[in-house]
Amino acid sequence: MDKKEIALKAVKALKKKYPDSMCSLDAENPLQLIIATRLSAQCTDARVNLVTPELFEKYKTVEDFAAADVEDIERIIHSCGFFRAKARDIIGMCRKMISDYNSQVPDNMDDLTSLPGVGRKTANLILGDVYGKPAVVADTHLIRISGLLGLTDTKDPFKVEMALRELLPPEESNNFCHRCVFHGRETCISSRPKCPECCMKSFCSHWVNSREKSE
DSSP: OOHHHHHHHHHHHHHHHOSSOOOSSOOSSHHHHHHHHHHTTTSOHHHHHHHHHHHHHHOOSHHHHHTSOHHHHHHHHGGGSSHHHHHHHHHHHHHHHHHHSTTSOOSSHHHHTTSTTOOHHHHHHHHHHTTOOOOOOOOHHHHHHHHHHTSOSOOOHHHHHHHHHHHSOHHHHHHHHHHHHHHHHHTSOTTSOOGGGOTTTTTOHHHHHHHHHHO
């Protein structure tokens, strides 16, 4: 079985197990989503979702954030970690959106990654969830699971993204990434994967190889 076949089987298996795939960050609009995603760096989505209600209640527009007192943003997001850099980036990205993008969240990779604090991971999430474009969000779950399946042989996020863009159907790639997050939290857990319970064990290289070695 080649990598393309494994990828298609993985898409089918995860779609069946997690039919209602969605981003686990709470957001009502593109601005909230890009800010929540920035906050999620080195922080759990659950923690971000505890912080953002106060943040989004007080600051509702890109202009609100651009004019915010950085120390107030820091206070609200403190528990997310790296709060000083994140507060600075949130204000900076909003000011750049006002000056360069007519107060809108950009709809392409180059413009998104020109915003302070926005890398390819965040940009791909926005492109997929907001604009419905093919996207590969190379977070820790996707990197780990794609490696175990045998789809990739690197932990470099950019290389994983590029490899999966060649293997996944474009219309399925964004939801596949979301489903990998759910699967990584529920079954394919780092350091203690529940391989016997996995819906992909019949074609997972890690499981198949480990079974062969034990026989």
